[in-house]
Amino acid sequence: MTEVTYEFYYWPSIQGRGEFVRLALEDAGAPYKDVARLPEQEGGGSKAVVRMLSEAGSGLPPFAPPILKCGALVMAQTANILAFVAPRLGLVPDDEASRVAANQLQLTLADLADEAHDVHHPISVSLYYEDQKTEALRRAGHFVKERIPKYLGYFERVLESRHGPHLLGVHSYVDLSLFQVLSGLHYAFPKSMAALESRLPMLGAARVSVAARPRIRAYLASNRRLAFNQHGLFRHYPELDAS
Amino acid sequence: MTEVTYEFYYWPSIQGRGEFVRLALEDAGAPYKDVARLPEQEGGGSKAVVRMLSEAGSGLPPFAPPILKCGALVMAQTANILAFVAPRLGLVPDDEASRVAANQLQLTLADLADEAHDVHHPISVSLYYEDQKTEALRRAGHFVKERIPKYLGYFERVLESRHGPHLLGVHSYVDLSLFQVLSGLHYAFPKSMAALESRLPMLGAARVSVAARPRIRAYLASNRRLAFNQHGLFRHYPELDAS
Numbered sequence: 001m002t003e004v005t006y007e008f009y010y011w012p013s014i015q016g017r018g019e020f021v022r023l024a025l026e027d028a029g030a031p032y033k034d035v036a037r038l039p040e041q042e043g044g045g046s047k048a049v050v051r052m053l054s055e056a057g058s059g060l061p062p063f064a065p066p067i068l069k070c071g072a073l074v075m076a077q078t079a080n081i082l083a084f085v086a087p088r089l090g091l092v093p094d095d096e097a098s099r100v101a102a103n104q105l106q107l108t109l110a111d112l113a114d115e116a117h118d119v120h121h122p123i124s125v126s127l128y129y130e131d132q133k134t135e136a137l138r139r140a141g142h143f144v145k146e147r148i149p150k151y152l153g154y155f156e157r158v159l160e161s162r163h164g165p166h167l168l169g170v171h172s173y174v175d176l177s178l179f180q181v182l183s184g185l186h187y188a189f190p191k192s193m194a195a196l197e198s199r200l201p202m203l204g205a206a207r208v209s210v211a212a213r214p215r216i217r218a219y220l221a222s223n224r225r226l227a228f229n230q231h232g233l234f235r236h237y238p239e240l241d242a243s
Numbered sequence: 244m245t246e247v248t249y250e251f252y253y254w255p256s257i258q259g260r261g262e263f264v265r266l267a268l269e270d271a272g273a274p275y276k277d278v279a280r281l282p283e284q285e286g287g288g289s290k291a292v293v294r295m296l297s298e299a300g301s302g303l304p305p306f307a308p309p310i311l312k313c314g315a316l317v318m319a320q321t322a323n324i325l326a327f328v329a330p331r332l333g334l335v336p337d338d339e340a341s342r343v344a345a346n347q348l349q350l351t352l353a354d355l356a357d358e359a360h361d362v363h364h365p366i367s368v369s370l371y372y373e374d375q376k377t378e379a380l381r382r383a384g385h386f387v388k389e390r391i392p393k394y395l396g397y398f399e400r401v402l403e404s405r406h407g408p409h410l411l412g413v414h415s416y417v418d419l420s421l422f423q424v425l426s427g428l429h430y431a432f433p434k435s436m437a438a439l440e441s442r443l444p445m446l447g448a449a450r451v452s453v454a455a456r457p458r459i460r461a462y463l464a465s466n467r468r469l470a471f472n473q474h475g476l477f478r479h480y481p482e483l484d485a486s
Contacts, residue, residue: 060344061404063351063397075343077350079322084343100318100327101303107320108306114357122365122378124385135365135378142367154306161304 006032006085007069009052012045014232015184017078017113018066020106023176024082026219028089034224079106082173091173098168105158105167105174109181112151116181116188117233119143119240129230129237140240144192148185152200159202165209178203179210184234189241249275249328250312252295255288257475258427260321260356261309263349266419267325269462271332277467322349325416334416341411348401348410348417352424355394359424359431360476362386362483372473372480383483387435391428395443402445408452421446422453427477432484 006025010018012034025032038044052067052074062076068085075081083103086092092102122139123132155178158167167174182203186193197204210216219225228234249268253261255277268275281287295310295317305319311328318324326346329335335345365382366375398421401410410417425446429436440447453459462468471477 059340060347060401061397062347063354063394073340073343075347077347080343080346080350083326083346084339096327097302097316100316100323103323103326104303104305104318104320107323111306118361118365122361123382124389126385126389135381138378139366142369146367146369151306154304158303 008032008034009049009067010065012036015226016233019180020078020177021066021081024173027215030089086173102174109177120235144242156200156202165206179207182207187228188234188236191241251275251277252292252310253308255279258469259476262423263321263420264309264324267416270458329416345417352420363478387485399443399445408449422450425450430471431477431479434484
């Protein structure tokens, strides 16, 4: 374990895209500060995120959080942060083929997460859900019937080819990300996911396997883990969850 | 220049997400086969892409194209392919900070491209545009008025901080990707982009600078460059282009 303390910046009230990074840091037992979750008097709160977005300073300003600061390096974009940090945390094998595969899987999970977000925001992120509910209902039907089965069927097949619960054959950060996406989908679409469960046994086992990891179990039980809610990437609106 | 011949797989009738990879290979003068654009008798056509998607074979099957084969390694996801191939093509500086910054910018450009796609497909990729036109009209208003200016304003500021036309300060694959996104937006939303142009002088210069690169100029004039059309990521529906 290196001595570097990671500084992590993400909206302090939601899991969102930041949660993929939090899970990696937690699983590795890495020393990190979740800066925006500190009190405002200690430099925390949403203001901490806004400050990072407007600091054109030396390096490249990020377009959006999550943001990770590691020494002098400041970086954004979830998959980019994970590709940087995973080798340092022992969360991806050393060889190039594994790293390329991990990044490919992470980006595919990110696509699925983005599509899940756009179910409740099909028109604009600047409008409330209630102001795009008609469109959301229509989109949800397609998402639940076509997209979830297509994506999860793909990940099920990957696990089948590995004969186990690890997308790369050994534990890596993409297992944590898969856990997060599955947890989010179960929260947002409980009925639809329950209907699919029997066809996706490998995914079920993979989710259980991650939840049983000692540091993840401790994290999920701690107040560092924010609850899913109606402001994040995955949201539970019963009307969007076809039975 | 290495002797490896890259095999590239993408739908043969559209630029789509594959075009970001094509531009990198072309700019570097890399030896590559655009497999699906070969005649079917020579193993080409859409079937070549479908074959790659269903080949569970040795490695990780891709969820979707673009796909690049480099020796024994097969990889998918545009940003992943570019992060792998750019160092080999001399299209990104050697240091880690530059590579992290390049990947961050590429993923942000990918987010913008995805949002542009979802303007004409806000409900489902399985429906025709005509069957989601009402929703598309509503989404387009927000995209053109809020999202394009927000994203392009960001990239303009990055170029300002570099005092030149290169997002990393020197030529890299993300300049090619920026060129592609700007070209696509100009094709899809000509009136909206014309209205913005005077506020984005650095982006205008960056686009001209890429188009003037000898290999890119030759590529754009060749029949290897597919035309923008109504089946790709960027589509021109005049009704979606607010004046």
